Amino acid sequence: MGEPGVHEVRVRGCASTREALAWQEPIGMLLCPEREHRGPCEVPWTCTVRDVGAGECLVVAIIASSEVAEQVGERVRALTGREVVLRPGDPAEYEVLVEQYRIERGALPG
Structure with a gap:
């Protein structure tokens, strides 16, 4: 598999911030069931x-290889039934996530 990086899994078409936020818990359980x-x-x-x-967009930022990010995108799409777009993420926008990764696993490549 490829090197891990920051990816955005964008869940599009939510009618409101409240609707977008309502997907956080189910998606969290999908990514981390235990x-x-x-x-x-x-x-x-x-x-x-x-x-x-x-419309509002829930952005799920992950650190994974491109292959795993695509799999996560498909799982999120299946769960939500919404349009899901995968794109590279800017590590500077997700400093807390990147710092968590560094503490748990070491520095991101590149």
Whole structure:
């Protein structure tokens, strides 16, 4: 598999911030079904909401290889039934997530 990096899994078309935020818990359970597990999450993640013009967008930022990011995107799409767009993320926008990764696993490549 490729090197891990920051990816955004964007869930599009939510009618409101409230609707976008309502997906956080189900997506969190999808990514980390055992909340009290030992060690780091298999796929480190965080969520935020953005207005992308045509409605609110829940952005699930993850650190994973491109292959794993695509799999996560498909799983999120299947769960939500919404349009899901995968794009590279800017590590500077997700400093807390990147710092968590560094503490748990070491520095990101590159």
